[in-house]
Amino acid sequence: MTSACAGVAVVSAPPAASKDAGIGIKAGTIRADLTRNRWPEPNDTDHGVNRWRGTTATKALEGRRGYRQH
Incomplete structure (x- = not known):
């Protein structure tokens, strides 16, 4: 299963909430950490x-x- 939120997805995670990446942190945190x-x-x-x-x-x-x- 893949969850996606605002261009960020994690494979094998539960479905994402509004801005949650589905793994306990927000998609924006992942984007910030990527940069x-x-x-x-x-x-x-x-x-x-x-x-x-x-x-x-x-x-x-x-x-x-x-x-x-x-």
């Missing part, structure tokens, strides 16, 4: 949509720190 070289290049870009395999996205997320709630 800062903190997110891997897409595995597929057919039809103008960036797609990452689930394993690629999971690996990228492992290096992110969680947000603290006060």
